[in-house]
Amino acid sequence: MSAPARTFTVRHVQLLRALFAAAAAVMITFSPDHSAAVGLSVFSGFVLTSALVMILAAWLVFPAGQRWPSIVLALLGFAAGMTAGVPMWRTEDMFFIVLIAWAATTGFVELVVGLRARRAGDDTARDSITVGAIGLLLAVVLIAIPAGFVQPYAIEGAGDYVLTGIILGVGMFGGYAAVIAVFLGIAGLTPKHTRAVDDAADHASPATVDHGGDR
Template sequence: MSAPARTFTVRHVQLVRALLAAAAALMITFSPDHSAAVGLSVFSGFVIASALVLGLSAWLVHPAGRRWAPIALGLISLIAGMASGIPAWRTNDAFFAIVIGWALLTGLIELISGIRARRSGEASARDEITVGAFGILLGLLLIVIPAGFTQPYAIEGAGEFVLTGIILGVGMFGGYAAIVAVFLGIAGLTPKRAEAADTDDPAPAPIQGADR
């Protein structure tokens, strides 16, 4: 007799995380203000909501040996979200410090979790590895951007503008959120081989001596 199927699976977690990332990407994309205040405001809502989803998934989705990763990811995201939610801390330096720390730590944890899951043959291992790599890449890109970078430029017929480090940083976070949203959305909508195998009924064993 097979065990009852879970109503909340890894695919559901991926889809919810994709929706949250898509919402963050849209808010960054359509906001004319790419300041640290706006960037950290969007980041705070994104990571706190993600922390709640990851925390629930630790008990509703993952077995006992796999709960360390979503719990660690949820705690780091919750701390980063609470820190970035303090209005007085929403400065350029705070944006880079908080987002870089969050991206590198969560990216590394998810990467390690995915590598360990791949050794166990889990279907979601590749997705974890990829999302973890995206997080580490975001952190490294933000490290390269100087927080005090300022570059004036002009567009003929539109006027003069100034490109700053915080504009680049917030834009990088928005790009990261968009990529993660698309990737996790596709991963969540794509049936995994292991799930397909679980839904197949095993062929009945032949009855010995049936032809006698």
Template sequence: MIRESPAVTAAPAVRTVDVRHEQLARALFAAIAAIMITFSPDHSASVGMSVFSGFATASAIAFFLSAWLVHPAGRRRLPIVLGSLTLVGAILGGLPPLRTPIGFFAVVVSWAAVTGAIELAAGIRRRRREPVARDQILIGALGLALALGLLLVNPAYSLEYVIAEAGGAYTLTGITIGVGIFGGYAAVIAVFLGIAGFSPRAPRSAESVEATASASPHNVNPEVAS
């Protein structure tokens, strides 16, 4: 007598979009922001907020798309929360009344502190289970570093100086320093996420298949008994 084993559970579908694509998208948007600030002769609050608002809008879209395309059901809370908070920052950055030195520091510091703390905490919590958690820890720490760096700058700071070789007088202001710090943050994020995105790693589909196989009692070889 031959006893048939239960049907083998089908392997989950292979995802064509992985975590690396989310990282590369974020790296691209950060690189664009860094380039715009670096090559702009105007580091005013208006320019700084415009660049931040565009960066935050694109990053929020990347978070929302990754929640749908990258993360499985039950694991989408983090990108949705980060995307929502980043979108709020983008909206605030686009409001004309907030395009002032005080507004720039308030919006960017708040965004960097909250999203940085959330991503850092998520990475620490997942560091034993997911290799990508190490990237989250560093990105979160960099966000907190951005907030701290901006808090150390006085928005009302102003220093006049003369460069004889250039034949002119110039003024270094707090907002110029603040926008420059944000540009430096964007450049570091772009480099790090770009490296993380191109680094070799185990495919997500392979991890999912292994997890499913170990968790399902039906994935066993057929037994033949007489």
């Protein structure tokens, strides 16, 4: 007897994550205010909703023994989202601290999960490796932005402006969200055979016994 088809799959997880990332990218892109308060507010909503998706995935997609990555990513998302959600903590320093810590830890987890999945022959391994690498890249880019960075500049006919570290940081987060949205959207719409998950589900179902020829 084969295991019943799952109504919530890895593809659905990827598409939901892409949807929330796209929403964050749009809010950052079309907001004239790239302050720490706005950046952390959008970030908080993004990681909390993404964490809810990972919790659902842990129980509806992955079998026992393969749920720990989703649970770890969800816990990291809840911790970062709740921290960023406190209005009085939405400072420029907190923006960089929270986003660097979140991007580095979740990126590392995604990368490890992807490498393990590749050894198991799971076709979704590349997706996890890529998302993890992008997360680690975001952490490196944010670390590279100098503290207290201020760069005045002028646009002829438009006036004088000032580019600051927080504007760069919030913009980098928006760019990260846009890249993740496009990548996971494409990944979610591309049919894949998740061999590791399917094999575990098959092993959990009763096997058909062949008793040989006629008696």
